[in-house]
Amino acid sequence: MDKDTMESEVRTIVDAASARILTPREGECLVCYVFRQLGEFGCDGTHRFALTFRDRTAPRATALMERLGSMGACCCDCEVFNNAYTFASRPWITGAAFGADIGTEFESQEPVDLREEFGINESPARVFYLCCQFVRRGSTQPCPNWVRMGRW
Ligand SMILES: [Zn+2]
Numbered sequence: 001m002d003k004d005t006m007e008s009e010v011r012t013i014v015d016a017a018s019a020r021i022l023t024p025r026e027g028e029c030l031v032c033y034v035f036r037q038l039g040e041f042g043c044d045g046t047h048r049f050a051l052t053f054r055d056r057t058a059p060r061a062t063a064l065m066e067r068l069g070s071m072g073a074c075c076c077d078c079e080v081f082n083n084a085y086t087f088a089s090r091p092w093i094t095g096a097a098f099g100a101d102i103g104t105e106f107e108s109q110e111p112v113d114l115r116e117e118f119g120i121n122e123s124p125a126r127v128f129y130l131c132c133q134f135v136r137r138g139s140t141q142p143c144p145n146w147v148r149m150g151r152w
């Protein structure tokens with residue numbers, strides 16, 4: 001294989017992988033989706049993930065950006081978590097392996113006591129996952145993992 005072929009194959013694989021990651025999962029809510037993408041790619045100072053979500057799952061939700069703006073997330077995706085939404089008291093967190101397929105991974109140096117941190121009945125874990133509790137298709141509301149921040 002010459003170098004060009006190899007590079008383009010590598011690029012195809014990377015493209016396919018990021019396309020898969022970028023696609024909202026079936027029933028995944030806006031906020032879990034943006035959270036997952038930010039963990040993967042970071043914020044680039046725009047609403048690219050919120051917009052991707054809207055375009056792919058709720059193209060008619062034209063007021064979404066306005067709504068996010070009114071909650072303090074006017075300029076970029078990470079503001080959603082700085083200003084608009086925070087974890088509910090009992091988000092769906094699991095240490096089980098299926099979380100890798102449906103959730104966003106967290107890693108920690110020390111095992112986290114899931115019962116104490118999140119009130120869930122699982123043994124402490126070093127790697128755990130935030131799993132979306134799902135919304136109906138076309139919705140731009142967050143699932144019960146998230147609550148509005150107190151005041152903005
Ligand atoms: Zn940002």
Ligand SMILES: [Zn+2]
Nearest residue numbers: 029032132143
């Ligand atoms: Zn969710």
